[in-house]
Amino acid sequence: MTRLDTGIWEQLLTYLRANHRGINRVWFDQLRADDLEHGALTIHAADAGQLRYLQRYCSRAFTEGIQTITGRLLSVEFVCTDGNGSFAAAETEDASEAFKRRDRLVRLNGDYSFDNLVVGPCNRLAHAACVAVSEAPGHSYNPLFVHGTVGLGKTHMLQAICHALLDHTPGAEVVYLTCETFVNEFIEAVEAGKLQEFRYQYRQADLLIIDDIQFLAGRERTQEEFFHTFNTLHQYKKQIVLSADCSPSDIAGLEERLTSRFNWGLVARVDPPCLETRNAILRKKAKLRGLDLAPEVTMHIASQVSANTRELEGVLNRLHGLAALEKCEPNMELAKAALGQTLNAAPAQIQIADIAGIVARRFSLKISDLQGKKRSRSIALPRQMAMYLCRRLTRHSLEEVGAYFGGRDHTTVLHANRLIHERRQQDDDMHKQLLDIENRLNRKSVSE
Ligand code: ADP
Ligand code: MG
Numbered sequence: 001m002t003r004l005d006t007g008i009w010e011q012l013l014t015y016l017r018a019n020h021r022g023i024n025r026v027w028f029d030q031l032r033a034d035d036l037e038h039g040a041l042t043i044h045a046a047d048a049g050q051l052r053y054l055q056r057y058c059s060r061a062f063t064e065g066i067q068t069i070t071g072r073l074l075s076v077e078f079v080c081t082d083g084n085g086s087f088a089a090a091e092t093e094d095a096s097e098a099f100k101r102r103d104r105l106v107r108l109n110g111d112y113s114f115d116n117l118v119v120g121p122c123n124r125l126a127h128a129a130c131v132a133v134s135e136a137p138g139h140s141y142n143p144l145f146v147h148g149t150v151g152l153g154k155t156h157m158l159q160a161i162c163h164a165l166l167d168h169t170p171g172a173e174v175v176y177l178t179c180e181t182f183v184n185e186f187i188e189a190v191e192a193g194k195l196q197e198f199r200y201q202y203r204q205a206d207l208l209i210i211d212d213i214q215f216l217a218g219r220e221r222t223q224e225e226f227f228h229t230f231n232t233l234h235q236y237k238k239q240i241v242l243s244a245d246c247s248p249s250d251i252a253g254l255e256e257r258l259t260s261r262f263n264w265g266l267v268a269r270v271d272p273p274c275l276e277t278r279n280a281i282l283r284k285k286a287k288l289r290g291l292d293l294a295p296e297v298t299m300h301i302a303s304q305v306s307a308n309t310r311e312l313e314g315v316l317n318r319l320h321g322l323a324a325l326e327k328c329e330p331n332m333e334l335a336k337a338a339l340g341q342t343l344n345a346a347p348a349q350i351q352i353a354d355i356a357g358i359v360a361r362r363f364s365l366k367i368s369d370l371q372g373k374k375r376s377r378s379i380a381l382p383r384q385m386a387m388y389l390c391r392r393l394t395r396h397s398l399e400e401v402g403a404y405f406g407g408r409d410h411t412t413v414l415h416a417n418r419l420i421h422e423r424r425q426q427d428d429d430m431h432k433q434l435l436d437i438e439n440r441l442n443r444k445s446v447s448e
Contacts, residue, residue, distance in 0.1 A: 004033035004041065011069045012062070020061040025053070038228050039221070040075045040195055041066050051080035059193030073221050075190045108176060111288060112159035118284055120277030123153060126268035130157045130241075134164035137172075137207050137239035141266035143230075146243045148270030149353055151308030154243040157270075158209050161241060165207055175205040179215035183222045190221075199225075203232045207239045213262075214244040217253035230261055240265075245353065250360075252368030252406075273309065278302035281309055285316055291323075297335045304339050306349055315339055350393045350441050352404045358437055359386040371406040384416035385434065391417045393441060 017024055027050060034042040043062070045051040054062075055078050062076040114134075119127045126148075132140040146154050162174050182202075189198035202208060208229070216223050233240055244251060247269070248262035273281060279302040286293045301319075305311050318338035323330040356367045363382040370383045383405060390401045391413070398410035405413075424431050 002035040004035050008066075008069060009033055012065045015065040015069060016061055019065070023057050023061055036070070036072075036074060039073065039224050040077055042077045042079055042196075045078055045080040048080060051078055054078040055193050059191070063190070063193070075195050076193055077195045078193055079196055108159045108162055109156075112156040113163045114160040116284060116288065117153065117156055117160055118273075118277055118280040120273055120280070122271040122273045122277055123157070126154075126157060126270050129266050129268050130161050131164070133207075133239055133241060134161040135168075137165060138237040142234060142237070143240035143242055143262060143265045145248060145262050145265065145267045146241070146270060147245065147247050147267070149245055149272070149308070149351055151310035152270045152272060153309060154270060155211055158211055158241055158243055162207070162209065169206075173204055173206045174209075175202060175207065176209040176211070178211045179213045182210055182226070183215060183219055186222050186225055199229070202229050205233065205238060207241070208233055209241040211243050212245070213242045214246065214251045214254075216258070217251055220255075223255050223258055227255070227258060227261075230258070234261075234264075246357075246367060250357075250367040252366075252371045272306070275302055275306075278306070278309070278312060282312055282316065285313055289316070289320060291316070291320060291330060293319075293330055293335075294332070297330065297332050300332065301335055301339060352390050352394060352396060352401065354441060355386050355389045355393065355437075356404070358440060359389070362433075362437065371404070373406065384420050385437075387413045387416040388420035389434070389437060389441070393438065 013028060016028070027046070030046060031050075032044040034044070041062070043054070045054055058078075059076060063074070066074050066076060114127075114131060117123075117127065126146045129141055129144050130146070133144050146157060148154055159176060162176050165172050166174055185198060189195050210226075216226060230240060242262060247267060248254070248259045251259070279298050282298045282302050283293070286298065301312065301315050305315055315335075315338050319330045319335055322334045322338055326334065328334075353367075356370050359365075359382050360367045360370055363378070365379060365382060369379050370386055372379070374380075387401055387405060390396055390404075391398070394401075396404075398413045402408040402410050402413045420430075420434075424434055
């Protein structure tokens with residue numbers, strides 16, 4: 001490890017003396033700092049006492065100082081190592097804390113097993129890949145990237161990998177968490193000067209699963225951290241599994257180096273389930289709840305609810321509730337009543353993301369282009385068409401449509417809607433384009 005440039009170190013000490021007089025100690029002059037690496041400044045304390053003092057009182061001041069001097073978004077870590085490079089006594093009280101925290105990371109839903117997952121044409125590839133990964137982590141597809149819109153069973157599949165691996169290798173270090181948790185814990189660790197501990201939790205995993213990785217979008221600092229975590233795990237052939245609501249290249253605001261890494265292994269898409277699969281899922285869920293449903297009842301529900309599996313479960317819950325209320329077995333009449341409540345409250349079957357996806361593909365753009373800032377005609381017109389289609393085919397408000405397309409104002413959506421509506425009356429090509437997209441979207445929602 002090379003030393004930090006003495007000029008920077010001197011400036012840091014001067015900054016601290018000038019701006020944080022209260023925390024200064026004479027022994028600061030004897031501290032040793034490593035060269036800046038991976039966005040962090042590592043400072044070595046001489047003993048456990050110094051380490052405790054630095055961690056407790058100095059994180060903020062040192063972080064602020066090094067960021068001001070270098071103009072970079074750096075974090076500061078304090079460590080204390082003995083001659084062999086292992087942690088000194090001061091760290092041991094934190095070690096059990098780290099262990100508890102790691103333990104906490106495996107928060108799994110007991111029902112999300114492979115046994116309870118219905119496999120159909122919509123998720124066959126993703127399922128096979130998840131099973132392969134659970135049987136031989138690090139050896140089949142690394143990383144495995146599963147994507148699809150909401151409610152299609154991604155979380156279920158990811159957690160099933162954890163269950164399966166823990167079943168046949170109980171000692172495996174399995175870390176499952178949502179990307180939101182990763183981001184929040186990272187921010188906390190930076191603020192508390194505990195990056196070392198944070199990194200240890202993730203970089204010692206045999207299997208690291210991060211759900212909804214699209215949450216990294218636009219978070220540069222966390223992306224940088226995750227980039228190094230990814231590299232470390234991948235280098236040691238540890239398994240990484242990620243999920244998102246769209247493919248790696250469609251995640252707006254994700255650095256290219258991450259997008260390319262996410263494409264290294266296998267990218268498996270999960271599609272909305274077809275009628276047979278929905279029926280099978282419903283039967284499985286009913287069985288798990290101990291509900292005895294006639295085949296025509298499940299088939300009827302499955303044929304009426306096509307948006308996603310969460311909605312199917314919603315109907316099942318209502319049906320369960322109604323049956324309990326009426327003190328009778330769930331029958332077709334109650335199923336229709338449960339469906340009535342659901343369909344009235346259900347969002348439109350075609351989702352904004354479906355529209356964005358189909359428009360982007362037709363014009364050879366990425367969804368991120370439609371959500372981006374560029375206003376060139378080749379992007380602005382497809383974006384306006386997508387907004388128009390969202391207003392026509394979904395029940396989302398102007399604000400919601402605007403939010404999806406890069407946080408635009410509702411008046412922009414209104415303008416796009418009017419503009420494309422008028423164009424469509426006058427321009428035959430435009431009309432045909434829109435009609436074709438509408439037909440495709442409608443076919444997709446009917447076939448679901
Ligand atoms: P996502 O993470 O894709 O948004 P979830 O994994 O949270 O979706 O799934 C939503 C619900 O639907 C869960 O209760 C899950 O068990 C159920 N589900 C989705 N797909 C399937 C499937 N193929 N088989 C069984 N249950 C499913
Ligand atoms: Mg999920």
